[in-house]
Amino acid sequence: MGEKNLGNSVSRKPSSCLSKKVVTMGALTLAVLATCFVLWPKSPANLAHEGAQARAQLLQLWSAGEIAVLLRHAERCDRSSNPCLGPTDGITRVGSEAAAGVGQGLARLGLTQADILTSPVTRTVQTAHYMFNSDPRTQEWLATCGTTLRNDVVAHKVAHRNLVLMTHSGCIADFEKQTGFKHSAKDAEYASALFVHIDGHGQLKVLGIVNAEDWNTLLEEKN
Known part of the structure; x- marks a missing residue:
């Protein structure tokens, strides 16, 4: 009986060791996943x-x-109860006021050395009109976007001239995914701006965003 019990005790050791290894590996896997989640x-x-x-x-x-x-264009008429400027595929009056405010912020940065392009969709054209007091050139690629958007932006950037692009939340999301932000938490806000540094060699680095209500804070340094 003693030998049998001893045998059972010995036979249980490998199983116990295996269980500890499984637990350890599981803990390590969770730690790696948690670290990646934080770093993403x-x-x-x-x-x-x-x-x-x-x-x-x-x-x-x-x-x-x-x-x-x-x-991103200003507030969409077809997704708001605010009064529209006109067509239902355009922006609201509230949106036009927000666009004008962002335009004032960009004007304070300086637009003399900037090329301004817009998507041809009504809501982007209207936003650009109220933002810049003009009607910039339309570009179909700013509406379709997709997998080539990052390269399209770089291709349209002229050396020593800033590039201002009026587009859509889906396009901005495409751009973020193509520039390292594959797990973006939410869509860009109405009339928000995503700033990107593109050097003389076409190397690109995302600097950050500025929401419509944040321009005064952003330009404190300029004052």
């Missing part, structure tokens, strides 16, 4: 909340003509 960038930082150094860098790069900015 969900969405670009808000530049208005990043401090004076980040704002100063943006102003410096803008002055050098090394910025591309992707703007």
Whole structure:
């Protein structure tokens, strides 16, 4: 009986060791997944909340003509109870006011060395009109976007000139995924801006976003 019990005790040891290994491996796997989740960038930082150094860098790069900015159109008429400007595929009156405010912020940055392009869709054309007090050239690729958007932005960027692009939330999401933000948490807000640094060699780095209500904070450094 003693030998039998001893045999059972010995036979249980490998199973116990295996269980410990399984638990250890499981814990390591969870730790790796948790670390990756923390390190994955969900969405670009808000530049208005990043401090004076980040704002100063943006102003410096803008002055050098090394910025591309992707703007989302203002509030859609067909998804709001606010009064429309006109066509239901356009923007609301509230949206036009927000667009004008963002335009004032961009004007304070300076638009003399900027190329402005817009998607041909009604809501983007209207937003651009109220934002810049003009009707910029329309570009179909700013409506279709897709897998080539990152390269299209770089291709349209002229050296020493900033590039201002009026587009859509889906297009901005495409761009973010193509530039390292594969797990973006939410769509771009109405009339928000995504700032990107593109150097003379076409190398691209996302700097961050500025929402419509944040322009005064962003431009404190300029004052």
